[in-house]
Amino acid sequence: MSVPSPVILWGPLVPVLIVVGAAMVGILVEAFIRQSAMRRLVQTVLALAATGAAMIVAFLQWAVLKGDGARIAGNYLVSDRQSLAWQAILALFALMGMLLFSSRTQGEDAFTPLASVAPGSTEEALAAKRGFAQTEIFPLGLFAAAGMMLFTMVSDTIVLFVVLEILSLPLYLLVGLARRRRLMSQEAALKYFLMGAFASAIYLFGASLVFGYSAATSYAGIAASIAAGLDRQPMLLAGVALMLVGLLFKLGAVPFHAWTPDVYQGAPTPVTAFMAAATKAAAAAALARLLYLALFGLAWEIAPVLWTVAIATMLLGTVVAIVQTDVKRMLAYSSIAHAGFLLVALTSFRGDALAAVPFYMLAYGLATLGAFAVVSQVRERTPDGALGAEATRLGQWAGLGRRAPWLAAAMALFLLSFAGIPLTAGFIGKFVAFRAAIDAGAWPLVLVAVLASAAAAFFYVRLIVLMFLTPAPPEFDESVEVTNATGPWLVMLVAAAGTILLGVLPSPVLELAHQAAILVP
Amino acid sequence: MFPFLTVLIVLPAVAAIVLRALPASARHASRPIALGSAIAELALAVVMAVRFVPSAAGDHQFAQVHSWIPQIGASWAVGVDGMGLLLILLAVLLTPLVILAGWKDDDDADRQMKYLGLILALESFMVLIFAARDVFLFYVAFEAMLIPLYFLIGLFGGEQRRYAAVKFLVFSLVGGLVMLAGVIALYGAGPGGSQGFLTDNLKGLSMSTTTERLIFVAFFFAFAIKAPMVPLHTWLPTVAQTARPGTTTLLVAVLDKVGTFGMISLCLPLFPNASRWAAPVIISFAVASVIYGAVLAIGQKDMLRLVAYTSVSHFGVMVLGIFAFRQTALEGSAFYMLNHGLSTGALFLVVGFLIKRRGSAQIADFGGLQRVVPVLAGTFLIIGLSALALPGLSPFVSEIMVLVGAYPAARAAVIVAIVGVVLAALYILLAYQKIFTGPVRKGLEKTPDLSLREKLVTGPLIVAMVVLGFVPGVALTVLRDPAAAAITTTVPANTAAEVSQ
């Protein structure tokens, strides 16, 4: 018995390698640069440069890619237009995320200066006073980003598990690093970690069962065995169902969504932004590849599952979002609803979905990053006049349109994109997603989706109402402060420009998405 | 050829952006800029109308097709037939009048700028939607125009404005999103490709009966909300009561026409069999709207709500005319769309003048004004009489065309709808009586009569109604072919196939 040593094509891995490399350099930087400000600067530049470079390289790869793509590490990893598209998207999200990570207002970023000490302790106060900064956030973020990018290339169930953990573990930590409301943040981290590990374990058990059926962990092998076997053994089906759970968890689909609101709310806002956009995208990418490559033969069996989950996800996300009173939680439930819309496209088991899903995620991710960037700018002022945590209670947003018209306008734009109003990216995203489903005859699903969209518009609009149509109580002039940090502004600008551009002239990007609707087995 | 339509669409949008970009010191100039651009738009539209070839009114003239989003089959395809032309003229006529009517609504230059900017943005969409020759483009305009409207209602309205704005938006979105499902399905049923949404490419499709009906229902649902049909009408009174009369004017006079316009230009030609299949039910609802809207109008205490309910009634007549599948009735409906715009638009504006004077929209707060403000009273009366379709004014011609023309196809419905004629007299005359006759109410003795500006607002509308009342041929000649086109494509396309099988 001999294990063949895999032949690895390093070229297509360059985008991932850049990010991983930068993360590792970042760790060294932590070790070798003592001066806090300098370290921070270097880390920031490194992170931004790495993600930016990764995005550019992904595009270059696209240009030089021969044919549809290739397996680059045996059966484990492939590089094709689909994965490149996702990598570009993820690198963009990571870049914007890192911008948010790096942002500081009045010398303070969103992260705790010293994670190891207890909240409210004197050590913490001291660390804050001395201007400590937890610059590990950058390598952690880069590791997560690299994991996500890798996630989109995986074509093996066990590797998928490994990469899932690669991207998840840094996120678990990042979630717990909020500077303010640390208890909440840590609680969120614990919940995320436990639930995430739980979901991974379920996934792994499913993967093992499938391995038992098909004697293979590669997608190609699984697909072949499904194609060959006429009977549908319960072991296979159960395994597949459990595997789906793992990915649906990451996607935030009902009933595996419970972590989402708590984590979105508790995590530092830059992390929430990055995670909401990028994790969901990576999960969607992996889910699409798994469904369309490995499990295509089971489409008939899986479709009911996806239908059920999609409907439950859209309805629950929408209905519960309506009653939320916290902006971040509302956006969390909205992200659940969006996971449902995404699933609507995926249920079609058609090539169109592979074009629709990346576009949808791009549109959604831009709006999400933009929206959380806005959230990070609206702050409470503590009674002693210092800048406090984010003002996430809905009521605190009243009259924002008057106090910060551009900020509020940008937020409104993102909300309209979430709601799928034409001339925003969200509309085109919804359009292509729903079209994939309708072409496959899933119009009842689409009907639920459009009704959910209409109901969802209600809470997006409610925030707009608050910002523009509700006069702010006078005490808000004191207690709510709108800051003007550069990072979030840049993110907002990019997100707003992208949202409008993808809404008005989506043609070039759609064209790329169409070309990306190809999976190499 | 000069791209009339594209320029007409872009011009107000540019003006809106210019307004928005005005430095704070120059904001006082927003009114002349807005009015100027609206008048320029009107002038351009008139030039276009003059160059419109009436003998080819059924064709889409000034047509332009540019690829927009080929991946999803969407094109920038604009063109107008006679019906579109008239509705665009209505829109660009009303916009400057609305701007003029609200000349003194805002003391605050900043608010003024915002209001006018939104109005101009809305004008852009109004022109676009009546010119769109691509279902996707139509849909985009259909939904996107909700946003300026939403802000117009929500920012510049009465006490309930937030509720009204949200209600309006949710109603419209529910309809719009259901229609989206239909839009997507329609593309799938069509030839597809990069121009798969061109309306012309979607005519005469062979769809399964179920598919056609489902898509039809999706479209019709959206249109029925827009053209407020009972029981989907309740957003309108709320909005009308709350929003500025100028906003409501554009909303009811022009934008709600999108519903009936869509029925004529999309539902009938694209889903001929399903339209016929649904006609009996739709006609029932249409007639219910006629009567119900009128009865509710009689019972209203608020002038703006009253006018809103009259519109519900009038839209019922239009829908009745459309789904009777008769040349005369359909032509009448198309003409009614124009006339209702003139008549109800004028009514909302003149009610706005009244409200401005009294600070209240409650009918009970008025009384005896005829002696104090005879010109205003006379204006109100003429416009009111147009709303009850008095012969000599243009709404009459269209109403009679619908009622008489639809009779052979829908006898019972027409007979019931004729009762609306009496109810219309009731709601208009009772309102007139309460507001203008009897002893002068305390506090109203010094009410000023119509100013020159206000006369300039209502004058053109009244003149238009009188002229069209006596020589409706001007409009009807360009409506005949579009109406005929909607009917002829309604000849069941696949009956032949079914028979041969």
Next chain:
Amino acid sequence: MNPMNYVILATVLFSVGATAVLLRRNAIIAFMGIELMLNASNLLLVTFARVNGAIAGQVDAFAVLVVAAAEVVVGLAIIIALSRSRQNISLDEPSEMKG
């Protein structure tokens, strides 16, 4: 020996692990339940590697072990940080976030 027995054993282990997550209040114990679930999968992988004659399964088990170890590192870090703040690690602590 019938490989089915291994499958059953693995399933039992998995269930026990899941039950621990559901029932135990202590975060560490719950986490141990998850590790148990991972090991159930390992058992399956190894079993099927043997049954199917696919050596990859055994290798995969190693990969899982590594991942589990990494997970422990991160998990314990989080739990410890929380225990410092709260002075306990009960999962039934009143939650800051719900609804």
Next chain:
Amino acid sequence: MLHLSWLIIAVPLASAAVILLAGRAARKWGHWLAVAASATTVIVGIGAFVQMLGLDRGDRAFHETLFRWIPGGELSVDAGILVDPLSMSFVLLVSVVGTLIHVYSVAYMEHDPRRSTFFAYLNLFIAAMFLLVLADSYLLLFVGWEGVGLASYLLIGFWNQKSEFATAANKAFIVNRIGDMGLILAMALMFAHLGSVDFAHAFAAAPGASTGVLTAIGLALLLAACGKSAQFPLQSWLGDAMAGPTPVSALIHAATMVTAGVYLVVRSGPIFAGAPNALLAVAAVGAITLVMGAIIGMAKDDIKKALAASTMSQIGYMMLAAGLGPVGYAFAIFHLLTHGFFKAGMFLGAGSVMHGMDDQVNMRRFGGLATLMKFTWVTFGLGWLAILGVPPFSGFWSKDKIIEAAFIGDGWKPWVFGLTAMLGAGLTAYYMSRLFFMTFYGGKRWTDDQHPHESPLMMTVPMMILAAGSAVLGLVLARGNAFTAWLEPVTGTVAHGEPVLAVPLIMTLTLILVALGVAAAYFQYVSRPVPITEPRASVLTLAARRDLFQDTVNGALVQWPGEVLTRIAVYADAAAIDGAVNKTASGTAGLGEVVRKLQTGKVRSYAATMLVGVVILLAIVVKGGR
């Protein structure tokens, strides 16, 4: 002049527009412009008449298309005018009476600050009335039809600062609208079954249509006629319409507009020709109204309301005649013309009395005015004799013909209609004499601050001309059946049937009844003093004073249910329809509140949710796989 006939419509219309648009500026000259416009119509009308007389009988129909009104399509309607003997009769009546009343009004309205507006409305009215009678299609007729309705509304409500006057105006318009439904429906039926709504085509197609269709059209037209002509059951507005200035009552609510229903029926002869049952209904409505109006007229103390009731009754005669078919058409129009003169004259007389009595209308407050207002007394007296049907005054010639015609036919009909018509003559004699005597005879019953005086010449001259007409018009037109022959191209030639009673007998009986009526009134109101307050009276009188409970009935049958329905609808719209919408919204939110409870914030419950999800997914997949 025939080709200038359109001027008859256009001139007063333009004049009205000029006066209205000029606003206050027209105060000085507005009324004279209006009079001039009205006089122009007389000149053009007479000119056209003369020209028409010069034509052969068969060619006396001048039809001209003015412009294409509603073009093309199935419903193609031209705006055209049709001048034939029937419309010419109306043109002459309306222009002459209208102009006289214009002149009268110059004095009557002298002190009203809005006099020019009043004249604009009058011009508007005659323009619309001319349009009504000159139109060559039902649709164009309808424009005039509604136009006169509008003018009537404006003029009834001319003094609408009084709330009840405004109500009266509304009532008139709305009741008319109920009738209009009939006209619209008739047009719809014609369009569907006869293919056209213009006279020429519709009448040509009528013989080919089924009796059912023609009956339906006929009944729909009757509904329209009832509304406009205040016939049962749509009669209730006419009494209230007396709220308008008296010249208005004379012109619109006596001489011209209210007779439009009769015109409509006669004009639609070819349709009624195929619908005997519809004709019967017309006759029945006429007969009922004739009696009803007379009964109401016997109890009214308000001089104008008594005259209004009389108008109702007289139009009942005309409708009855029209309902007899071709036999009666000419007599209906004949009576319409004579009635136009004598009733207008009497209304102007009433106006003159009011003018002299500070707008007092209660006849119990008049008395003995004959000596104080001689012109009024004489002119009114001539009208009185005319309406009584005393030979040789004009009413005799027209009414007697109707009574005779009513006796023509088979079976029960001649007896019922004939006797009703004859009885009506007696009732008419009573109530008109009562009115005449109460006003001009007996002791004075007015208060001391009133100083009855004769009206200025501007008012009395028109009254005199009308009185002259009342006296001789019938004789002129009846001589040698001139009028019947004149109308023959329109009404058609009819074989003259014989009444079931001999003509001299009918005439004698009628005159006896008239004499009895006059005598009764004389004994009651001349030989005995008239109480100033209403005496206690029989149930029938009380009912008549209250217009035979027509308002009560309408209120109970239409108004009250309508108001209740409206309130219910308003409530239901808010509670049920809008409520459903709001409930859906709040229900969704409520559901959200329920579902969010599942999000407990506890890790273990999250894990449980997940596991439940896993189980469900397993169930679906495994079951689906089977």
